[in-house]
Amino acid sequence: MTDADTTAPEGSRTYRLWAPDASSAELRLGADGASRVPMEPAEDGWWQVSAQPGDGRYSFCVDGGSAIPDPRSLRQPDGVHGPSALVDTAAFPWTDQGWQGVPLQGASxxxxxxxxxxxxxxxxxxxxxxxxxxxxxxxxxxxxxxxxxxxxxxxxxxxxxxxxxxxxxxxxxxxxxxxxxxxxxxxxxxxxxxxxxxxxxxxxxxxxxxxxxxxxxxxxxxxxxxxxxxxxxxxxxxxxxxxxxxxxxxxxxxxxxxxxxxxxxxxxxxxxxxxxxxxxxxxxxxxxxxxxxxxxxxxxxxxxxxxxxxxxxxxxxxxxxxDVHHALHAALTGESQAYYGDFARDPDSLPKVLSRSPFFHDGTFSTFRGRTHGRPVEPQVTPGWRFVxxxxxxxxxxxxxxxxxxxxxxxxGRHAIGAALLLTSPYxxxxxxxxxxxxxxxxxxxxxxxxxxxxxxxxxxxxxxxxxxxxxxxxxxxxxxxxxxxxxxxxxxxxxxxHARMLDWYRTLLRLRRELPGLRETPLGQGEVCREPAGDGSAELLTVRRGEVTVLAVLGEGRAEREVPGQVLAAFGDVEEHAGRLVLGGDSVAVVGEPS
Structure with a gap:
């Protein structure tokens, strides 16, 4: 980066350019590049020179060619074709001295x-x-x-x-x-x-x-x-x-x-x-x-x-x-063109990516590519949270x-199901x-x-x-x-x-993800996903279990009834509870478990 150099004369800057094959290099100062300063070769293919920065704009010329921006320019105020401008990043007025960061594990x-x-x-x-x-x-x-x-x-x-x-x-x-x-x-x-x-x-x-x-x-x-x-x-x-x-x-x-x-x-x-x-x-x-x-x-x-x-x-x-996206998208929309084809044809694609592996293609044949693709994931070596x-x-x-x-x-309702499956996943x-x-x-x-x-x-x-x-x-x-x-x-x-209802649903799911141990701690490979017909068979009941948390969802226009494996923590759509049993209408979803 071109910036202040304590070895340069007071008020000047040392400008550096990596041009290992050049016979000559020139610094051009000012927005118009009118001031031209020859550069001297330095170590490892670098050229450099110290000069007064003037208005802070500068460019380089290699072997007598046209002026070009600094490859390491920090600012291009006139666009990518114009001269570069000096920036002192050390002068940014930061106030985050107490910032401790966010680790990937547990992030959203x-x-x-x-x-x-x-x-x-x-x-x-x-x-x-x-x-x-x-x-x-x-x-x-x-x-x-x-x-x-x-x-x-x-x-x-x-x-x-x-x-x-x-x-x-x-x-x-x-x-x-x-x-x-x-x-x-x-x-x-x-x-x-x-x-x-x-x-x-x-x-x-x-x-x-x-x-x-x-x-x-x-x-x-x-x-x-x-x-x-x-x-x-x-x-x-x-x-x-x-x-x-x-x-x-x-x-x-x-x-x-x-x-x-x-x-x-x-x-x-x-x-x-x-x-x-x-x-x-x-x-x-x-x-x-x-x-x-x-x-x-x-x-x-x-x-x-x-x-x-x-x-x-x-x-x-x-x-x-x-692959997680593709499996979700195919299940929710029914699309089967292009790379969605394998995910739409194989009913195990969604259970696999939601419980066993982030890669549906983990050594399997990819029709879209016309070849075998991928390699298996070992959860004990590579935990689910490493996959976004x-x-x-x-x-x-x-x-x-x-x-x-x-x-x-x-x-x-089907969008809400997709959100629930993603935000209760091991990823x-x-x-x-x-x-x-x-x-x-x-x-x-x-x-x-x-x-x-x-x-x-x-x-x-x-x-x-x-x-x-x-x-x-x-x-x-x-x-x-x-x-x-x-x-x-x-x-x-x-x-x-x-929109407000969907926003509340996402807020609720993200809160549950933070609060429920089953969603935070159940590792990849230890969840369970089941797909089965619902109602008259035109719809599908999807059951996902992760630790003490169960997600029940009906995809399509049908109804399903199941025993309630806990307390209903969140629901979207036509969801009712009767005598210890949960009744879900079409395109509805419920998250069931024990509150933290």
């Missing part, structure tokens, strides 16, 4: 997109609604990517300045204010980070160093160079970025996007190095720092402990478990043709913003690219993908400002029905 996560969480679309806008999240009962906020990306609006997965905080959201100071305010309310903050690729526009890394390689390929093109010549500097770039978020911004954790696309053939995988770094920061500060991976491999080694000899897993702390499960996520909503939420296609639950009150707003894919060719390519690509997956529906234009507006939460819905 709330994923949100800063740009559409509020009409303001800023970090400060999020701060205004933190009390709602506290009242809801979650303990962790997971921010979708905030690294600077082209334009104003976007999901953030096309970030190109990985150290800079997206300026329209509020920049570095805005992020620091949000984290500080969250900690003051007892909420941890995780950040979604993308190290497997950069966006197609504004990516200038290749002009300074060997950040990419054609030795491996990803769905986005050349892979990030983690194991080829020059990769030591690239790995340092990633590791220092993790250190920035966890230390300078006081973040409590990171969600690592698509780690299966981090191609690394070294003996020590980058993921292991990241885990070691996070653990070192945790131990030194006394605050848990959590790394959660998104992985398509269904491999428990992602979160299995490291061993001194290098065997075992990567030592990451958690990973997303998409969900009923809805940004991917599973936004990558549908119309961005429709699960509650848009099924009755409220770390994650909600997607608005889910807790059955938001009527969709959440669609949107971009803000200035390049017509790229905008058109995205439109055509999404239409083609939806057609291949058999997903019908009109595809909103990602470039239309109305797509962003339509995807922005309507906070007035919280006080209206049916």
């Amino acid at each position: 996560v709330y994923e949100l997109h800063v740009g559409t969480f509020t009409p303001e679309g800023t970090f400060d806008g999020v701060v205004e609604h933190l009390d709602h999240l506290v009242d809801l009962g979650v303990s962790v906020i997971e921010l979708m990517p905030v690294a600077a990306f082209p334009g104003r609006h976007g999901w953030g997965y096309d970030g190109v300045c990985l150290y800079a905080v997206h300026e329209p959201y509020g920049g570095p100071k805005g992020l620091a204010r949000l984290v500080d305010a969250a900690h003051a309310r007892g909420l941890a903050v995780w950040l979604d980070v993308v190290y497997n690729h950069l966006g197609p526009v504004g990516n200038y890394l290749s002009q300074s160093g060997p950040y990419f390689t054609d030795r491996h390929h990803t769905p986005w093109g050349e892979a990030v160079n983690l194991d080829g010549p020059g990769s030591d500097g690239v790995r340092a770039f990633v590791l220092d970025n993790v250190r920035l978020w966890l230390e300078d911004y006081h973040l409590d954790g990171l969600r690592l996007d698509a780690v299966h696309a981090l191609h690394d053939e070294r003996a020590t995988h980058l993921l292991e190095e990241l885990a070691v770094l996070a653990d070192e920061i945790s131990e030194r500060t006394g605050i848990p720092r959590t790394l959660v991976a998104e992985s398509d491999r269904n491999d428990p080694a992602t979160v299995a402990p490291r061993s001194p000899g290098g065997a075992g897993g990567t030592g990451l702390h958690g990973q997303w478990a998409d 499960a969900s009923l809805q996520t940004h991917d599973q909503i936004g990558n549908r043709a119309a961005g429709d939420r699960i509650g848009h296609a099924i009755p409220p 770390t639950p994650m909600l997607f913003m608005g889910e807790e009150y059955a938001a009527s707003t969709p959440w669609q894919y949107f971009t803000d690219h200035a390049e017509d060719w790229l905008a058109q390519a995205i439109r055509e690509g999404r239409e083609r993908e939806f057609s291949e997956h058999g997903w019908a529906g009109d595809v909103p234009d990602p470039q239309d400002r109305g797509t962003v507006t339509a995807s922005t939460l309507d906070w007035e819905e919280l006080g209206r029905e049916p």
